[in-house]
Amino acid sequence: MYRKSTEIKVGIFVLVALLALGYLTIKLAAESLAPKGTYPLYAVFDDVSGLVKGARVEMAGVEIGRVGQIGLLPQGKAQVELRIYKKVKISRDALARIRTAGVLGDKFVEIRQGHSREFLKPGEKLARTESPMDFSQLIAEVGPTLKDLRKVAEGLSDILGTEEGRNNLKELVANLRDASASFKVVGQRLVNGQGTLGKLLVDESLYRDLKGSLSDFKVTMHNLRVVSDKMARGEGTLGKLLTDEDLYRSFKKAMESVERGSTAIAEVAEKINRGEGTLGKLLTDDELYNHLNNAAASLERITRKIDRGQGTLGKLVNDDSLYYEAKRAFQNVNRATTGIQEQVPISILGTIAGAAMR
Numbered sequence: 094m095y096r097k098s099t100e101i102k103v104g105i106f107v108l109v110a111l112l113a114l115g116y117l118t119i120k121l122a123a124e125s126l127a128p129k130g131t132y133p134l135y136a137v138f139d140d141v142s143g144l145v146k147g148a149r150v151e152m153a154g155v156e157i158g159r160v161g162q163i164g165l166l167p168q169g170k171a172q173v174e175l176r177i178y179k180k181v182k183i184s185r186d187a188l189a190r191i192r193t194a195g196v197l198g199d200k201f202v203e204i205r206q207g208h209s210r211e212f213l214k215p216g217e218k219l220a221r222t223e224s225p226m227d228f229s230q231l232i233a234e235v236g237p238t239l240k241d242l243r244k245v246a247e248g249l250s251d252i253l254g255t256e257e258g259r260n261n262l263k264e265l266v267a268n269l270r271d272a273s274a275s276f277k278v279v280g281q282r283l284v285n286g287q288g289t290l291g292k293l294l295v296d297e298s299l300y301r302d303l304k305g306s307l308s309d310f311k312v313t314m315h316n317l318r319v320v321s322d323k324m325a326r327g328e329g330t331l332g333k334l335l336t337d338e339d340l341y342r343s344f345k346k347a348m349e350s351v352e353r354g355s356t357a358i359a360e361v362a363e364k365i366n367r368g369e370g371t372l373g374k375l376l377t378d379d380e381l382y383n384h385l386n387n388a389a390a391s392l393e394r395i396t397r398k399i400d401r402g403q404g405t406l407g408k409l410v411n412d413d414s415l416y417y418e419a420k421r422a423f424q425n426v427n428r429a430t431t432g433i434q435e436q437v438p439i440s441i442l443g444t445i446a447g448a449a450m451r
Contacts, residue, residue: 131158131176132215136189136202139224141171143200144191150175150202157181160202175202175219182212183219190223200225 141163150158158181161174177183186207193200204219213219282288286295323329327336334340364370398404 130179132179133161134175134177134183134213134215134217134219136173136175136219136222137166138171138173138191138222141173141191141200142225143193144173144202145200148199148201150177150204152181152204152206157204173202175204185209185211185213186221187213187219188221188223189219191225193225 144160144163146160146163148160149156150160158175158177161176163174164172166172175189183204184207186209188205188207190203190205191200192203207221283291283294286292324332324335327333402408
């Protein structure tokens, strides 16, 4: 009887322990999968391979929540529910990305806080997400690169495996050494202020001159700004040219007058081309040209006759005897005029004396 009582007590104790263990297991699992004191946020990824419900959500290496439900959207993307602890606030421009703990560890969601001062409200989505790179895809992309590197290594091995290749390599190293020495000499000269570039680096007078030039440039720019402001206000001749509307209207009228004048000139030119008016006839009438041509020919014939001494005018121009005869005639006329002038006073005095005697 006592033995049966002990077995019953042990059975009851084991049953209670199993019930307690089951309760704690369910409680802890529920707490792990959907912890209390959290609010939901959602993130959409192109691929969530390896991410499971209950995975950690971290920020700067600190756990801030757990992964909730993972579902598929109609667009073919995965939507992940993030159960974030209520004491943690996520900025509106935060970035969510899926990472791996170690090389082959479990997947978790990392959130990087943004710069926005606004925070997401429960149930909203993170605007920025970054899906993980698939390891097989990474291997597929790295494979061709490794093959290329292998080919390069084989090529270098072929080059360096020969005596000529080793000699070329030695020559290349020697050239690099010489170039390094040359660069060292150039650098030393620059430090010592030798050459144009060295003076630019160490000569303070050049710096002061450049500073003075910059000051002059600033003054010039200030003056240009002042001049432009005056022009904008319509001050000065150029300012009035830019802002005076009366001058613009006068210029417009002048241009209209010039346009009318050009039109009139065009009309006159058209009349001349048609042979209208005196100038038009002079330009287009062949008969008038022929008359002028004949007159010029006649004048040329007369000139030739005069030059040959033909006719009265020709003899006057070319015969010297006529010139001398005319000269003697003028001399005789001059002497006769002089005698008359001398006799006129005597005649006048005789006439006066005779009248007095009477």
